[in-house]
Structures are given as C-alpha cells and as structure tokens.
Amino acid sequence: MKKAVFPGSFDPVTRGHMDLIARSANMFDELLIAVLVNIGKMPLFSVEERVEMLTVLTKQLPNVTVKSFDGLLADFVEQEQADAIIRGLRNTTDFEYEMALAQNNYKLNTRADTVFLATAPEYSYISSSGIKEIYRFGGSIEEMVPELIFHRLQSKNV
Ligand code: PNS
Numbered sequence: 001m002k003k004a005v006f007p008g009s010f011d012p013v014t015r016g017h018m019d020l021i022a023r024s025a026n027m028f029d030e031l032l033i034a035v036l037v038n039i040g041k042m043p044l045f046s047v048e049e050r051v052e053m054l055t056v057l058t059k060q061l062p063n064v065t066v067k068s069f070d071g072l073l074a075d076f077v078e079q080e081q082a083d084a085i086i087r088g089l090r091n092t093t094d095f096e097y098e099m100a101l102a103q104n105n106y107k108l109n110t111r112a113d114t115v116f117l118a119t120a121p122e123y124s125y126i127s128s129s130g131i132k133e134i135y136r137f138g139g140s141i142e143e144m145v146p147e148l149i150f151h152r153l154q155s156k157n158v
Contacts, residue, residue, distance in 0.1 A: 003030040004084040005112065007073050010035050010050050011043045012131060012149045013057065016088060016123035023117060024086045025061045032080060033058070037070035044132055044156060057146055074108035085114045090124040 004024055010017060010033075025031045035050045045053070047068045058064040069076040077085060085105060087098050102114035126144045135141050135153060142150055 001029045003082045004028040004086050005032045005034050005082040006086040007034040011045055011128055014126045016119055016126045019120050020088045020117055025064050031064045033066045035068045037068055074105050077112040082112050085112050087116055088119045089116045090119040
C-alpha cells in the first residue's frame with residue numbers, strides 16, 4: 001500500500017490543485033492532503049475552513065483524506081508513514097523553489113521522495129496568491145477555482 005501526502009496552503013484551493021489531487025489519487029493507494037497551518041500569515045480561509053472545503057471537494061474520491069499540519073513536513077511524513085510527497089510544477093520559477101523544498105525535505109527525511117507532477121497547461125497560470133489579488137480588486141476568478149470555493153469567497157470580506 002503506497003501512501004502519498006499532498007501538502008500545501010490551499011488558500012484558496014484552485015482548479016489546478018483539484019487536477020493534481022485527482023491525478024495523484026489515481027497513482028497511489030492513499031492520498032492524504034495536508035493543509036499547512038500558516039503561522040505568521042493572515043490566511044483568507046482558516047485552516048478549519050480549508051480542511052472542510054477540501055473534504056467536501058474530495059468526497060467522491062474514496063482513497064483521499066484531509067488533515068492539517070504544522071511544523072516540518074518531514075516530521076509529518078514520518079508521523080503518517082507516507083511514501084511520497086506530491087507537488088505540482090507550473091514553470092521554471094516553481095522548479096527552483098520546489099527543487100530546494102524537495103532537497104531540504106529529503107535531507108531531513110529520506111522515507112518520502114518528492115514526486116513532481118507537471119501542471120495541466122490549462123491551469124498553469126493559476127495561483128492562490130493571484131486569485132486573492134484579483135478577487136480583492138473585483139476581477140473574475142470563477143474559472144480558476146472550484147464552484148464551491150467561488151461561492152464561499154463571496155461570503156468573505158476582502
Ligand atoms: O501551497 P504552498 O504554500 O506552496 O505549500 C508550501 C508547503 C506547505 C509545502 C511548505 O511551505 C511546507 O512544507 N511547509 C512546512 C515547513 C517545512 O517543512 N518546510 C520545508 C523545509 S525548507
């Protein structure tokens with residue numbers, strides 16, 4: 001039984017995230033989505049809200065679960081006995097950051113290798129930070145997020 005962890009801030013969850021979740025759930029026996037408790041950041045959605053929304057969004061995928069974590073990902077991977085860490089790559093800017101992250105994690109704990117998935121081309125322009133900025137200034141983000149997130153965003157005062 002191979003178990004992967006897909007860590008991230010997911011603030012908010014994007015269509016790109018959902019695509020990666022579906023694809024990696026197909027590749028592993030178990031997929032655990034790990035929502036970072038962002039200490040020091042002012043997230044748009046609380047960690048509880050993000051976990052709840054991801055749980056609703058993945059209810060059709062029987063091998064997917066959602067939890068929050070804080071501290072080191074390498075420690076979480078150990079605690080969860082995971083075999084792999086999933087991360088998406090959109091472009092070369094991601095590559096530099098993701099390579100450093102993967103190598104740091106490997107240095108801290110060799111039990112879980114990082115598996116990079118190439119973001120589907122139609123989602124490679126989407127980022128959670130971009131969505132927040134566009135939304136704050138009244139731009140349309142409907143095509144970038146799952147419908148549930150779009151509706152939940154309407155109730156946020158940003
Ligand atoms: O969605 P994000 O914000 O790009 O995800 C980043 C995340 C959560 C994968 C990363 O910040 C992380 O793993 N944070 C936990 C602390 C840690 O283990 N850092 C890596 C050592 S450099």
